[in-house]
Amino acid sequence: MAANPWDPVQPTAAALLIERCLGAGVLSQDDLKQTWKETPCFTQVEDLQKIYALKAEINKSLELEMLTLEKETADISHSFFLNQKCDTLQTINSHLEAVLREKRSLRQRLAKPLCQEHLPIEASYHQFVSELLPLAVKFIEKLEVYIETIHTIPQIPECRKNMDNALVRLEAFEADLEKLTEQILTWREKQIKLLQEKVPEVS
Known part of the structure; x- marks a missing residue:
């Protein structure tokens, strides 16, 4: 023993x-x-x-x-964990092989726009999507304008100041224009009186 x-x-x-x-x-x-x-x-x-x-x-x-x-070191040396890693690698390898087999069709799909073609939405929401989609398209069309508007928001105080200055100038121009209009009317009346005084002398 x-x-x-x-x-x-x-x-x-x-x-x-x-x-x-x-x-x-x-x-x-x-x-x-x-x-x-x-x-x-x-x-x-x-x-x-x-x-x-x-x-x-x-x-x-x-x-x-x-x-x-x-x-x-069981996770890198034990056969159980090694088998799991081998299975995972085999799955990834199979997926990559499938991608390589479908490489041409995948390129075509990537080159083709998918807008409004594939929308995985439940049937109960189709009505709302059909109403929302045209609005979304319009929004996308005017998106650049909206972005430019947002970019101009920080400039609003300066623009407002410029508009106030322009309004003050416009009022000054209006006052000058009224004075000029009065002067023109006064001059016109004088010219008419002068013409009327000369007409009887000629007759």
């Missing part, structure tokens, strides 16, 4: 040999005691036993470290 490698007090090879000799009757306990007293060579057996126990502890620590490392 194999000895337990994790047992810190497992018998060494020398201890097993002595045990077999005692069992076979080749040695006795008295012989062992006498030998121990005369030649303490068996003190090395205890040292060897400590060394074997230390080796067993080191092996146990190494195995625990190996298990920890295997757990940490």
Whole structure:
């Protein structure tokens, strides 16, 4: 029967040999005691036993470290995760192959405008979409005008100031025009009177 490698007090090879000799009757306990007293060579057996126990502890620590490392790297080394990644890559590869097969039709579809052709809308909303779509088209047509209007919003205070100045000038021009009109009318009346005074003299 194999000895337990994790047992810190497992018998060494020398201890097993002595045990077999005692069992076979080749040695006795008295012989062992006498030998121990005369030649303490068996003190090395205890040292060897400590060394074997230390080796067993080191092996146990190494195995625990190996298990920890295997757990940490399971996502890149374990066959289960590798199979999942292979399946994902195979799916992506199949999709890319399908894209390459349909490359020509995809180019044609990309080159062709899709406006008002494919609208995945539920049937209950078709009526609202049919009413909204013309409004959206009109809005898109005037979108540039709306954008320009929005861009001019920060300039409104300056434009308003310019309009006020222009209005003041216009009022001044209007006053000048009224004065000029009065002068023209006055001059015209004078000219008419002069003409009327000259006409009787001629007659």
